[in-house]
Amino acid sequence: MSADLAADYIVVGAGSAGAALAARLSEDEKVSVLLLEAGGPDSAMELHVPAAFSKLFRGVYDWNYDTVPQPHLEDRTIFWPRGKTLGGSSSLNAMMWVRGFAADYDEWAQTAGDGWSWDALVPYFRAVERTQDPADATQGIDGPQAVEHQRDPRPHTAAFLRAAAEAGYPVTAPNLPAAQGFSQTMVSEHRGGRASTADSYLKPAKGRRNLRIVTNALVRRVTFVPTPTPPVADAPRGASGRVGPGTRATGVYVEIDGITRQATAHREVILCGGAVNTPQLLMLSGIGPAGHLAEHGIPVVVDAPEVGANLQDHLVAGLAPGAKGGTLYTAEKAGQLVNYLTRRKGMLTSNVGEAYGFVRTSVADELGMGEGLPDIEIIFAPVPYVGEGLVPTPAEGITVGAILLRPVSRGTIRLASADPRDKPLIDPAYLSDEEGRDAAALAEGLHVCERLLATDALAELTTGDWVQPVGGESMSAQERVELSMRRYSHTLYHPVGTVRMGMDAAAPVDPELRVRGVEGLRVADASVMPTVIRGHTNAPAIVIGVKAADLIRG
Structure with a gap:
């Protein structure tokens, strides 16, 4: 065992939450942090040019x-890109900053x-954005996570917002805590380039002697030892109703250059792999449904x-005239x-999803959602985003x-095998609720999209x-809607909930993000979100990482 694979804290996954967490923990010179990332460094130009994000799909920076x-x-498999590099999905996403x-x-x-209420989290959002106004994330953008206005939006985006007003929807400032209507998107960019958490947190911290970042490091499982201390009283219980002996996380087995080595954590291991990889790693480590593990x-x-x-995700269906x-x-x-390289202007600064808005359907009323809360987000792109982003843009x-936004359906992440290199089985169970409310x-x-397209604007x-x-001009609006929903819908890249936090004993992690039933192990990423938000998950994922650092430091 090499000394360079021992630290006070081991953080698994250098993504949206993990990069922020590792950087914040390493601010304390008295502790050491080892950050393990399965992917490589974030060196490719496409990782930093906003409009190029879909070119990263199915590549080396994608799981x-x-x-x-x-x-x-229609029995389709749906492509789920997830970032596999420093910055994780914040290096691969569309940079929409929607709280x-x-x-x-x-x-x-x-x-x-x-501690997870809006009032409790607002200071974290402000710290991440470096802004004092929760309705305006445009000031002080030189903080850790850059959030700014788009530099060069297409004129079509202004026309979309005029269409929303024409259709009777309010056009408001972005990121309002309530009553938000249609807005131009704020973006996690800095001076026209992507601002991933690798850019905003790891690069400023890379000179710290107490932070070691190891890339191309695949964590195979968490290691444990028995302890005389029993697990917490509200640990998950098996069918027998009994809790096993005390167990403490001591580190991880990690594969580097084809060799599996043991990394030791003197204090804690924190899993930050996201809503797919974190539950996979927990199950590979023996924490999960007993029958499935057997x-x-x-x-x-x-x-x-x-x-x-408890897997939840945002399903999107688009109409592209x-x-x-x-x-x-x-x-x-x-x-x-x-234009981009010399001035950081032009089309390549676009995050593609340049505007959005919120609407409420009759289903929200049936489900008893809070008054004024939306269940649908309308998204606008000044380009035909087709083929799940995997095909070249076919036309103007x-x-x-x-x-x-608020699916009733719930899915699962399950193991395909006990081999960490085998991809897990992802079943979001889209539109599967028995009463058909999601559909x-x-x-x-x-x-609503059809009505917006019919406006003069x-x-x-x-x-x-x-x-x-294809051939939509010869279809009725109803035919276009049904075909778009069943044949062309895809993920909006926001999976959450698979290791949910809660005060109840059934929740895999407690409100301080500690894994129930063991000591010295936490989770800090989108998997802990109990429910998916009416927004985009990158912003709260980073907040979870920053808040986790405070929880760990007490």
């Missing part, structure tokens, strides 16, 4: 996941305590039935690259899409032809 076939989406509503976090507080020959450390359960020139279809022309066009809400959202920009669905 390259797919779901199991989805019966309600969500205050009510989302107050709902977390009902499950996980007042199927793969994994000894049970803690029978925790909810590890890998043809449009007149000036869309991002021409973003790859040589002149645009020169725009996309107006509907995002299902009904998403369909209502797509009809957008009709002036569109051509009457359709990029998606």
